[in-house]
């Protein structure tokens with residue numbers, strides 16, 4: 001019997017496929033579509049304490065094998081998403097989903113977490129330490145000391161299951177350094193990677209950048225970032241306490257990409273760019289393609305091959 005089920009921090013998910021924060025998860029309508037889809041869970045658009053309209057348009061673009069954006073955290077504010085997940089928990093008790101937070105300061109993050117801690121919410125929080133698109137606010141995940149201070153302040157009071165969304169790292173010393181910080185805390189999961197921040201696309205015809213915010217700099221997603229995502233999933237899986245699950249995101253367009261992420265150690269897979277293009281049908285398609293690969297290889301569950309990537313002798 002083939003199963004794509006997975007577990008994170010003792011919570012069961014019937015499918016290891018879900019959306020990535022930011023894509024088609026900003027409005028109730030988007031979230032309702034995810035609830036009705038075959039995704040194993042959903043994550044809400046990263047929230048700030050108050051609604052934000054985000055950066056000026058044009059703020060997203062596509063290019064061959066990739067997506068590009070500097071959205072700047074447009075969202076409907078924490079109350080909107082907290083209301084949504086609370087109502088959903090009442091309707092579907094026992095279902096775990098992910099409430100994403102991306103305050104632009106530690107104070108904002110702590111204020112939102114206090115609100116969630118004091119609420120009836122029982123699901124996961126994905127604390128986004130890696131948005132590259134807010135002018136004047138560097139990504140916390142690239143500052144190891146700030147990340148440690150953030151998590152110290154969070155776990156000083158926060159009692160519910162929480163994970164962090166990380167930026168991509170590019171050096172083995174940085175994998176060691178961030179893992180050493182994360183291993184000090186009772187995290188349920190890490191989500192890796194956010195977009196590869198501050199890339200630049202050029203329009204040769206107009207001799208201009210292609211998006212307006214930040215002088216044209218933006219985060220890269222989609223197929224182009226898969227090798228970076230796989231490296232981060234693999235490197236963090238090898239370094240983190242086994243109690244911290246790794247959620248893989250980056251360049252998952254097919255069942256083969258999903259299989260690769262799991263082989264590198266991912267327990268759950270988030271689909272961003274391709275979900276944006278394809279909508280909720282992507283979850284069924286990729287589940288089918290992943291299941292077909294598993295059947296061919298004689299695997300019946302993702303645990304049969306999760307983290308079992310081999311190196312060459």
Ligand code: SIN
Pocket residue numbers: 022046069070071072073074102128130131132133134194195219
């Ligand atoms: C954005 O809204 O700018 C994207 C969010 C993110 O990359 O974390």
